[in-house]
Amino acid sequence: DAKTTQPPSMDCAEGRAANLPCNHSTISGNEYVYWYRQIHSQGPQYIIHGLKNNETNEMASLIITEDRKSSTLILPHATLRDTAVYYCIVTTNAGKSTFGDGTTLTVKP
Amino acid sequence: GAVVSQHPSRVICKSGTSVKIECRSLDFQATTMFWYRQFPKKSLMLMATSNEGSKATYEQGVEKDKFLINHASLTLSTLTVTSAHPEDSSFYICSASGDGLRSNLNTEAFFGQGTRLTVV
Numbered sequence: 171d172a173k174t175t176q177p178p179s180m181d182c183a184e185g186r187a188a189n190l191p192c193n194h195s196t197i198s199g200n201e202y203v204y205w206y207r208q209i210h211s212q213g214p215q216y217i218i219h220g221l222k223n224n225e226t227n228e229m230a231s232l233i234i235t236e237d238r239k240s241s242t243l244i245l246p247h248a249t250l251r252d253t254a255v256y257y258c259i260v261t262t263n264a265g266k267s268t269f270g271d272g273t274t275l276t277v278k279p
Numbered sequence: 280g281a282v283v284s285q286h287p288s289r290v291i292c293k294s295g296t297s298v299k300i301e302c303r304s305l306d307f308q309a310t311t312m313f314w315y316r317q318f319p320k321k322s323l324m325l326m327a328t329s330n331e332g333s334k335a336t337y338e339q340g341v342e343k344d345k346f347l348i349n350h351a352s353l354t355l356s357t358l359t360v361t362s363a364h365p366e367d368s369s370f371y372i373c374s375a376s377g378d379g380l381r382s383n384l385n386t387e388a389f390f391g392q393g394t395r396l397t398v399v
Contacts, residue, residue: 213392272322
């Protein structure tokens with residue numbers, strides 16, 4: 171799996187959009203970008219994934235640059251319950267993932 | 280989405296004993312499941328890939344005789360920590376993706392809720 175780089179921590183005001191960046195400059199053509207989050211002492215929760223097109227679901231939007239070397243996860247209206255560690259993963263097999271250190275997002279009232 | 284269930288969620292055992300952790304895919308079939316370990320304030324580390332009907336594939340540095348994995352059916356994989364020691368205390372998490380015939384496609388992966396093992 172390609173290596174990913176994420177900022178260690180970010181803050182966001184409640185109700186505002188949270189934009190979490192991820193660099194994956196060594197991504198190969200058949201690798202997807204996945205985002206998960208982990209709330210303390212729970213298993214990771216799937217958020218969204220994509221190959222090259224931007225994606226949106228009920229939880230978030232995923233913006234992938236045209237060269238696919240970076241992506242941004244957008245939580246449009248962050249709530250306190252969105253406080254978690256967010257992991258960006260690049261892989262050809264969703265179940266077998268190499269987790270980096272992720273970004274600790276803190277949503278503040 | 281699909282559900283992956285782990286049992287137990289917490290277990291405390293004495294040093295030298297063995298502990299079995301179950302991982303079940305409740306509403307889909309998974310020929311492949313994965314086991315991870317997570318130490319406090321650290322990220323998840325892949326331990327092994329569990330294949331239904333065949334031997335598990337272990338990551339480098341993971342002792343296969345200590346962490347026994349059995350994938351008895353398309354919906355159940357078990358991880359047994361044998362002769363547990365305090366340093367084995369950790370958060371163990373399983374995941375599964377796809378259905379029985381599509382586990383290697385890029386669908387989303389579903390993770391269990393994790394098992395907190397404490398060895399005293």
